Amino acid sequence: xxxxxLLLMGANFVRQATPLLALFGVLWGIAGLSIFIxxxxxxxxxxxxxxxxxxxxxxxxxxxxxxxxAGARKPILYFEGTLFLFIALMTxxxxxxxxxxxxxxxxxxxxxxxxxxxxxxxxxxxxxxxxSFVAGIGYLAFALFxxxxxxxxxxxxxxxxxxxxxxxxGIQCVRTAWRAFRLHDRRSVFALxxxxxxxxxxxxxxxxxxxxxxxxxxxxxxxxTVHVWTPEGSAAHQPIPRPVFxxxxxxxDATGVISTGxxxxxxxxxxxxxxxxxxxxxRSPSEFFNTLKAIQENNVAGKFQxxxxxxxxxxxxxxxxxxxxxxxxASLKRYWLRYRDEEIYNLTSRNCSSSVxxxxxxxxxxxxxxxxxxxxxLGLFFIPEMWIAAQLRKRATTMAWTPGLVLDYARAxxxxxxxxxxxxFSIRRQTERLN
Numbered sequence: 001x002x003x004x005x006l007l008l009m010g011a012n013f014v015r016q017a018t019p020l021l022a023l024f025g026v027l028w029g030i031a032g033l034s035i036f037i038x039x040x041x042x043x044x045x046x047x048x049x050x051x052x053x054x055x056x057x058x059x060x061x062x063x064x065x066x067x068x069x070a071g072a073r074k075p076i077l078y079f080e081g082t083l084f085l086f087i088a089l090m091t092x093x094x095x096x097x098x099x100x101x102x103x104x105x106x107x108x109x110x111x112x113x114x115x116x117x118x119x120x121x122x123x124x125x126x127x128x129x130x131x132s133f134v135a136g137i138g139y140l141a142f143a144l145f146x147x148x149x150x151x152x153x154x155x156x157x158x159x160x161x162x163x164x165x166x167x168x169x170g171i172q173c174v175r176t177a178w179r180a181f182r183l184h185d186r187r188s189v190f191a192l193x194x195x196x197x198x199x200x201x202x203x204x205x206x207x208x209x210x211x212x213x214x215x216x217x218x219x220x221x222x223x224x225t226v227h228v229w230t231p232e233g234s235a236a237h238q239p240i241p242r243p244v245f246x247x248x249x250x251x252x253d254a255t256g257v258i259s260t261g262x263x264x265x266x267x268x269x270x271x272x273x274x275x276x277x278x279x280x281x282x283r284s285p286s287e288f289f290n291t292l293k294a295i296q297e298n299n300v301a302g303k304f305q306x307x308x309x310x311x312x313x314x315x316x317x318x319x320x321x322x323x324x325x326x327x328x329x330a331s332l333k334r335y336w337l338r339y340r341d342e343e344i345y346n347l348t349s350r351n352c353s354s355s356v357x358x359x360x361x362x363x364x365x366x367x368x369x370x371x372x373x374x375x376x377x378l379g380l381f382f383i384p385e386m387w388i389a390a391q392l393r394k395r396a397t398t399m400a401w402t403p404g405l406v407l408d409y410a411r412a413x414x415x416x417x418x419x420x421x422x423x424x425f426s427i428r429r430q431t432e433r434l435n
């Protein structure tokens with residue numbers, strides 16, 4: 001979440017905020033370590049009832065807002081509101097059974113996350129995959145720690161969990177601040193946060209300083225359109241119903257034809273990002289796991305499509321379109337100038353979806369820079385779509401960007417950049433007008 005928030009705020013804000021971010025990360029991590037130790041000694045100075053009260057208030061707000069929410073936000077608000085309410089009630093009860101249930105709930109969540117992180121790191125071999133694999137082992141170790149009753153018989157589960165989450169987020173905040181210290185006067189936030197191998201020919205992820213202004217005015221160009229051909233929407237025949245698999249990986253119809261979908265980004269009049277392999281990649285079962293590795297040996301020749309009209313005429317219209325009016329056109333053009341010089345395709349690290357996802361991030365670099373300050377920055381962390389976008393980005397960068405992930409990521413970012421008025425009294429007023 002912090003990285004996306006810094007990206008939206010722009011380079012000027014990041015340079016000013018870096019010392020405070022580093023200090024906050026250190027203090028937050030120390031507080032988290034103290035709370036974790038408090039959960040171990042059995043004394044429990046952690047204000048669990050106050051914490052439960054906050055969770056209840058947050059859950060009630062989510063459940064009240066959920067009926068008026070649109071799209072994917074509605075089920076997420078219902079899920080988070082119900083989960084927070086359950087955790088708060090179990091914490092208030094404070095009995096052995098309720099503490100055991102919380103320990104099992106959090107332990108299974110960390111255990112599954114650890115397995116996923118380790119498996120994706122081992123299979124995909126993305127940048128820094130070894131560090132990610134070690135982090136997965138850490139998730140498993142903490143899950144086993146939550147499962148066992150020693151030393152407090154699960155009485156300190158909430159304090160241990162909150163303390164560990166605060167400690168991890170504090171370390172991540174310090175790491176991000178350390179990276180931001182390297183942000184030169186004319187370097188963009190996107191260049192700082194972009195993957196190391198985004199531009200293959202050069203290790204530098206920015207253009208020379210004289211070609212790179214600090215931030216372009218938000219809304220300089222537009223509208224920008226993210227086109228997504230979902231696996232189900234682009235299938236020639238009715239696909240076999242497999243909801244999650246069809247949305248995020250591939251759809252298979254009754255004849256056995258596989259449709260993986262596609263993603264593209266369009267900024268009129270002349271910028272269109274749509275990457276294909278020049279020659280179809282071998283997707284036979286024997287080569288499947290080797291093809292998934294994001295290694296240089298799996299790079300193949302790529303081909304950029306000229307424009308949307310030509311691509312849709314040769315194939316079909318995109319079945320999902322997400323439009324952005326508030327963008328940084330200069331940053332997107334700099335990204336495209338570098339990216340288009342390397343016609344290289346990799347199934348997991350440099351495909352059609354990753355090209356669009358990082359292009360969209362470049363287009364949103366500093367969109368809040370000229371109108372908002374600290375209040376806007378802090379307010380971003382209370383937007384549900386920020387959490388959604390962060391989770392989607394984390395999963396995609398540790399596995400692979402797919403059209404389904406790009407679709408959800410673009411929708412979440414669109415809700416942040418172009419927020420709808422979801423206040424309950426506004427929704428009630430609109431309903432009364434319609435009636």
